[in-house]
Amino acid sequence: MTKTAQLRKNHKWIVLQKLTVASLLIGFLCAFMAVSLKRLTEHYEEILFHKASVNWIFFLIFPIFGLSIIYFLRQYLFKKKENKGIKEIFETTANTNKKLPVYKVPSHFFNGLLTVVFGGSTGIEVSTVVASAAIGSVAQQKENMFRRYKTELICAGIAAGITALFSSPIAGILFALEVISKKITKTFAFTTIVAVAIAYGFILVLDEKPLFAVTVSTWHLHAFPYFILLGILAGANSVYLTKSVLYIKNRFAQIDKQSYRILIGSVIISVSLLVLPQLYGEGYHAVKTLFNTSGSIALTTSFVLTILGILVLKPIITSITLASGGDGGVFAPSMFLGAFLGLFLAIILNTFFDSNVIPLNFMIIGMAAMLSASIHAPFTALFLICGLINDYTLFFPILVVSLVSKTTAKFIYPYTVYTYQPKSVK
Incomplete structure (x- = not known):
């Protein structure tokens, strides 16, 4: 083996090691974030919905309170930037110079939580997806050798977040592929599978229950x-x-x-x-x-x-x-x-x-x-x-x-x- 070939082999090994570590961290952080957001949302939504069901005046108060708090957070904490949802991810993956900044993680976490618990008629899924993508994007920005793997690491974060949110690793991988990446590479498969495996292991340790406890007997x-x-x-x-x-x-x-x-x-x-x-x-x-x-x-x-x-x-x-x-x-x-x-x-x-x-x-x-x-x-x-x-x-x-x-x-x-x-x- 020539010296040049040996150097290339060593470089590939180093990249693989760093991608593995990055994917492990992305998987854990995205799973932790997704489960935390899900549990907080379920807990406080149940409390506030019960309050509003008992006293109808809260149906009038909660939406304006929640939307106002989100506005002030955006103005004074999150750089006056509006959250564009999944379109932000498309813009980032399509442009090599664009990135998802780290503040997008708390921005989508808290704004998604406040929207739902105060009656906003939507869900935390997209907030989880974008926050997870931001974690993957931040990880990619930490290493110059990851520059070419931006989409793959973003998709690893998204797949891990979806896995933790819905207890379905296959759904996490498929969403990252069908909606975001739209193509599969060796790096995509490797980073996504590692991140999803960690996320799924995390929810198994926590013994996360299915969202809907139903029994399907048969279909005709x-x-x-x-x-x-x-x-x-x-x-x-x-x-x-x-x-x-x-x-x-x-x-x-x-x-x-x-x-x-x-x-x-x-x-x-x-x-x-x-x-x-x-x-x-x-x-x-x-x-x-x-x-x-x-x-x-x-x-x-x-x-x-x-x-x-x-x-x-x-x-x-x-x-x-x-x-x-x-x-x-x-x-x-x-x-x-x-x-x-x-x-x-x-x-x-x-x-x-x-x-x-x-x-x-x-x-x-x-x-x-x-x-x-x-x-x-x-x-x-x-x-x-x-x-x-x-x-x-x-x-x-x-x-x-x-x-x-x-x-x-x-x-x-x-x-x-x-x-x-x-x-x-x-």
Whole structure:
């Protein structure tokens, strides 16, 4: 072996060692951050939602208080920079000179937490993703030899964060691949797998429980055409969600003063929460309740009005939350809407067509279908939802319906809230 070849071999070994250490640290830090954010959000959201349920005046106070605190944090602590969500990651990976600064970790952590616990109708998933990406980006900036591996280390952080949040390592890897990287390299595979392994080990040590404790017994082949119908409806509904976010954000951007945005947004959110408390926060409390009662729900007028109100208002309130300065994305709203859409379709089929379908199955499949259509990532949605319930009984119907919903959504409207780029005015 020549001296030059030996030097190259030694250099590759050094790079591999440093990448391993960086991936281990990224995996642990992202998992710790994601679990901390999840537990804090669940704890305080439950407390504050209970307070508001007992005394309705808090439905009026909490949204304006939360959005105002986020505004002051941004102004005086986070360099007056607005959080752009996953678009920040796309901009960073597309530009070699752009980076995610370290303050993005506490910015998304606290802003995501405050948004949800004070009633903002979104979730902490995107906050977790961007904060995790920032951890990966900061790690990449620490070593000159990591300059060419920026996307890989960012994706390692994202995969670890998703793994810890949803207890699904495959979903973490697939999200980083389907949504962010869109290509796989040896370095991507190595760094992501190492980070995810550490993150998954961390949540196993903590004995993290699945978000939804449900038991899926079986599914019936005769329900398959109805599953396809659910996929088509979810695809169309996801476009409504996407267009709502894009339109309302654009309208709010035309309001000059942030104080007016907060005031207008919080008033609309508060009134909506008074009418439909299920819209509070990420809405998982309402989904959990429906999981437990889905088999005994009858098609009454109040049920129909409630479901229709949720399907119409949730995208609007989510959009207003984000446009008013709240931190979050469409992960939780998509799954929330999918659960209600699936339940509504199942009840209609059983009531009018004597279809004898299982409402619980439709709720779970609906969650995956809406998520797949909203972010154009069917395989991420498949493993993420199976990880959330810790059950793979519905694996095949979820896979098929997720593909159907994504195809439907792309046929109607080719963009997601993350990939849409406004046309520049010439």
